[in-house]
Amino acid sequence: MFLGALKLEFQGRDIVSIEDFSREEINHILDVSSSMEPLSSKGSDMLKGKILATLFFEPSTRTRLSFEAAMLKLGGSNIGLDSEIASIKKGENLADTVRTVENYADAIALRHILEGAAKLAAEFSKVPVINAGTGAEEHPTQAFIDLYTIRKEKGKIDGLKIALMGDLRYGRTVHSLAYALALFNIELYLVSPESLRMRKDVLQTIKTKIPVTEDANLETIMPQIDVLYVTRIQRERFPDAAEYAKLKGAYKIDLKTLHNAKKDMIILHPLPRIDEIEAEVDNTPQARYFQQVGNGVVVRMALLALVLGAVK
Amino acid sequence: MFLGALKLEFQGRDIVSIEDFSREEINHILDVSSSMEPLSSKGSDMLKGKILATLFFEPSTRTRLSFEAAMLKLGGSNIGLDSEIASIKKGENLADTVRTVENYADAIALRHILEGAAKLAAEFSKVPVINAGTGAEEHPTQAFIDLYTIRKEKGKIDGLKIALMGDLRYGRTVHSLAYALALFNIELYLVSPESLRMRKDVLQTIKTKIPVTEDANLETIMPQIDVLYVTRIQRERFPDAAEYAKLKGAYKIDLKTLHNAKKDMIILHPLPRIDEIEAEVDNTPQARYFQQVGNGVVVRMALLALVLGAVK
Amino acid sequence: MFLGALKLEFQGRDIVSIEDFSREEINHILDVSSSMEPLSSKGSDMLKGKILATLFFEPSTRTRLSFEAAMLKLGGSNIGLDSEIASIKKGENLADTVRTVENYADAIALRHILEGAAKLAAEFSKVPVINAGTGAEEHPTQAFIDLYTIRKEKGKIDGLKIALMGDLRYGRTVHSLAYALALFNIELYLVSPESLRMRKDVLQTIKTKIPVTEDANLETIMPQIDVLYVTRIQRERFPDAAEYAKLKGAYKIDLKTLHNAKKDMIILHPLPRIDEIEAEVDNTPQARYFQQVGNGVVVRMALLALVLGAVK
Numbered sequence: 001m002f003l004g005a006l007k008l009e010f011q012g013r014d015i016v017s018i019e020d021f022s023r024e025e026i027n028h029i030l031d032v033s034s035s036m037e038p039l040s041s042k043g044s045d046m047l048k049g050k051i052l053a054t055l056f057f058e059p060s061t062r063t064r065l066s067f068e069a070a071m072l073k074l075g076g077s078n079i080g081l082d083s084e085i086a087s088i089k090k091g092e093n094l095a096d097t098v099r100t101v102e103n104y105a106d107a108i109a110l111r112h113i114l115e116g117a118a119k120l121a122a123e124f125s126k127v128p129v130i131n132a133g134t135g136a137e138e139h140p141t142q143a144f145i146d147l148y149t150i151r152k153e154k155g156k157i158d159g160l161k162i163a164l165m166g167d168l169r170y171g172r173t174v175h176s177l178a179y180a181l182a183l184f185n186i187e188l189y190l191v192s193p194e195s196l197r198m199r200k201d202v203l204q205t206i207k208t209k210i211p212v213t214e215d216a217n218l219e220t221i222m223p224q225i226d227v228l229y230v231t232r233i234q235r236e237r238f239p240d241a242a243e244y245a246k247l248k249g250a251y252k253i254d255l256k257t258l259h260n261a262k263k264d265m266i267i268l269h270p271l272p273r274i275d276e277i278e279a280e281v282d283n284t285p286q287a288r289y290f291q292q293v294g295n296g297v298v299v300r301m302a303l304l305a306l307v308l309g310a311v312k
Numbered sequence: 313m314f315l316g317a318l319k320l321e322f323q324g325r326d327i328v329s330i331e332d333f334s335r336e337e338i339n340h341i342l343d344v345s346s347s348m349e350p351l352s353s354k355g356s357d358m359l360k361g362k363i364l365a366t367l368f369f370e371p372s373t374r375t376r377l378s379f380e381a382a383m384l385k386l387g388g389s390n391i392g393l394d395s396e397i398a399s400i401k402k403g404e405n406l407a408d409t410v411r412t413v414e415n416y417a418d419a420i421a422l423r424h425i426l427e428g429a430a431k432l433a434a435e436f437s438k439v440p441v442i443n444a445g446t447g448a449e450e451h452p453t454q455a456f457i458d459l460y461t462i463r464k465e466k467g468k469i470d471g472l473k474i475a476l477m478g479d480l481r482y483g484r485t486v487h488s489l490a491y492a493l494a495l496f497n498i499e500l501y502l503v504s505p506e507s508l509r510m511r512k513d514v515l516q517t518i519k520t521k522i523p524v525t526e527d528a529n530l531e532t533i534m535p536q537i538d539v540l541y542v543t544r545i546q547r548e549r550f551p552d553a554a555e556y557a558k559l560k561g562a563y564k565i566d567l568k569t570l571h572n573a574k575k576d577m578i579i580l581h582p583l584p585r586i587d588e589i590e591a592e593v594d595n596t597p598q599a600r601y602f603q604q605v606g607n608g609v610v611v612r613m614a615l616l617a618l619v620l621g622a623v624k
Numbered sequence: 625m626f627l628g629a630l631k632l633e634f635q636g637r638d639i640v641s642i643e644d645f646s647r648e649e650i651n652h653i654l655d656v657s658s659s660m661e662p663l664s665s666k667g668s669d670m671l672k673g674k675i676l677a678t679l680f681f682e683p684s685t686r687t688r689l690s691f692e693a694a695m696l697k698l699g700g701s702n703i704g705l706d707s708e709i710a711s712i713k714k715g716e717n718l719a720d721t722v723r724t725v726e727n728y729a730d731a732i733a734l735r736h737i738l739e740g741a742a743k744l745a746a747e748f749s750k751v752p753v754i755n756a757g758t759g760a761e762e763h764p765t766q767a768f769i770d771l772y773t774i775r776k777e778k779g780k781i782d783g784l785k786i787a788l789m790g791d792l793r794y795g796r797t798v799h800s801l802a803y804a805l806a807l808f809n810i811e812l813y814l815v816s817p818e819s820l821r822m823r824k825d826v827l828q829t830i831k832t833k834i835p836v837t838e839d840a841n842l843e844t845i846m847p848q849i850d851v852l853y854v855t856r857i858q859r860e861r862f863p864d865a866a867e868y869a870k871l872k873g874a875y876k877i878d879l880k881t882l883h884n885a886k887k888d889m890i891i892l893h894p895l896p897r898i899d900e901i902e903a904e905v906d907n908t909p910q911a912r913y914f915q916q917v918g919n920g921v922v923v924r925m926a927l928l929a930l931v932l933g934a935v936k
Contacts, residue, residue: 043673049355051384053377061705062724065677068703069728072675077389077701079380081373092584095591100374100583103606104381271724272716279719294727361667363696365689389701391692393685404896407903412686412895415918416693 011309014122015130018140018176023183026147032311033148033295033302040073040298046310047076053105054080055097056132058113062271062293063132063141067109070300074310079104095124102127106308110134128307136170142270143176145299149292150227153266157181161224163189163216166231166251166276168198173270174231175202182206189216189225193247196237218251223260228253228286230269230276254278261286268292323621326434327442330452330488335495338459344614344623345460345607352385352610358622359388365417366392367409368444369424374583374605375444375453379421382612386622391416407436414439418620422446440619448482454582455488457611461604462539465578469493473536475501475528478543478563478588480510485582486543487514494518501528501537505559508549530563535572540565540598542581542588566590573598580604635933638746639754642764642800647807650771656926656935657772657919664697664922670934671700677729678704679721680756682737686895686917687756687765691733694924698934703728719748726751730932734758752931760794766894767800769923773916774851777890781805785848787813787840790855790875790900792822797894798855799826806830813840813849817871820861842875847884852877852910854893854900878902885910892916 115135122129238244269289427447434441550556581601739759746753862868893913
């Protein structure tokens, strides 16, 4: 029965949505990411001669630099366009842009303000398209990074109690992550203001697979949870400044919030943070968000090597 | 009689205007482009250690990415500045910028809003300057790409009937292309609104060399032509929105327009297109504009390799 | 007595302020720069696999391109963000940006509008931080370039008579340069408008070490000086346009100004210039400001190779 092994085919594949990946495929991506750790420091020629085009129609320095570093560490190189320049080019549709850029590059990493942009790009592109964040829905590479960080820090994913906190409605990283976590045997806790609760469609899907505690109280669950995943609450989501200030304050992590946390609990955050995690937390043993950034490079190395056929 | 061969000297040469090149030299550039096809997919170290500076004082993602991809595929690398940044630097003159950047790079690809900018840059620069589009007049590398695509698709250039359509007055690609085509034994048809007719100076030059049919009717010539070169008609050229809408509609290609076209006619476009070619045309056997984009890379590989002395 | 040799340790070191360097260390950096001259033209793999992140929160095309060229000539590569993009990312503090980017790169070149930014970044960064210009105070790599150019052109630094001219108050290059020159046995002449005199704190420090003539008259000192270092006088420094026009005219170099200069005197300028050196001066034997730009690459190659441990 080689069925599982036979299904794992990544070369030429698009990375559009986390929902396209099985638990087995995710585990394989995490294994390959792990094998990239030594190459991340000593370098490799695995992707020599390969070019990644980073098409960022919405700015995201962090994600772009992470993809570029991943490519360079595997011996490849980068070309790209940024939102400022792209915005000038108004008029051309995404399909034409993709059919142009596929002539210049071996893969495309696409960031776009519109949901569905990566899917559309993948349909038109001859080369693999990697979704680097689109709309409010999908950010699959960040989800792989989150999973990798959890597995690396905790040694496993199954059996953990994981809390997602902050803006669960518009924050795109939590949607991709929630879908992925639902493939593992975990217990999920959702901590957010009423108006920023997890989207109904996401919630419905994951509730059929794992136990989910909605509207959890952070102080109450703190002693039990193994992973606390914090996200930003953005000013723009609130018409009322006073309302924003009040809510923001209630979803902030500081040393006091952590007083009853497990010693080996870990705090993650997709970054950038504004002030939802106080600087005093940075030096606690629980803080892992900067390590998470570093993991971003090896996970993207793995994804690039896989879709470009450099590893199986 | 080694006369021809002796004249072909490209190392260190600037690519400022298509008018600086003889028919023999153009053919040589197309031959070298052809030899770049295999290197485009498998890569090369031909320009290892060489640096191209892309100075784009006017945005053009497509042309910049194409040059960068060409450089990378030959093992070289890129540095560059974009219009946004450059605009901040106001105050410094182009001559000083060039005398600075020549210290950082082995060649310069320059895009500028002003005619004559590439010529000026070439006069001051110790390293070869390649005109990547200046003013409304010159875009020589695009002309080489157009010629290469015609020769590759039709097997030859001599003997063809070629129509240029759209904005023949301000569109810079058609001027460079018209000059170049006049060196071959072709018949030229010009199809454009009254107000966007081919510039007088260009017309005068080419009419002394090849038969030119001005103000041709597209439907009438469609059954005879071998190449249809379409360009954008830009809104900004018209004070009157209604006038623009009317004209634009008359210079649009769709399946109906093509009903009496030759089966082996080819449609080219320098891209980006807005809506002058309908999406339904993309899957016709005539559509070649996305292949044309791909040819941009091999032609620019050839030009870079030639001026940097990596090939003869 | 290996004392001196033992002190010279550059691997992993930050380049924040010129004041952190001894005369011996500066001389060593200039020697290593000299050894980079052949590598600058023929290339090297000394930094293969290494990545420099250029974080430019204030635009400076020249400095950024110079760092990037240096990295490429040593076989390394670059990732970076520009001020336009960075400005969007408002909200994240510099410490977080640094702790993110250190995961992507082996060294960081930082340009920032605020004094102290490089120092702060160096405190948080695991990888070496190179100050690429911060606030009005420090631009240490430019100072190394200036010293290198003087030593290369004049064969030595000790014993020279050097004039600094223009905006000595706000121009950041002259502060770093003045500190560095004070470590050598030189005579310094300061030529500037009353309102743009050298900052008091800088002046006090250097006057304890070398003879300084304040408020020198350019015509009087011209026959004696070996080096004339010219800087821009920026419009923004003056509330009054008439005052600006008058002063600017008085601190301009043309052929007439140079009539009584030594034949082997050299003119330097950190560039970009506006009009404080007339174009007619460019072809005099004294003009060395474009060579100075070229020296920027070898000096930055040396600094990168040193802090990344590729040379001792």
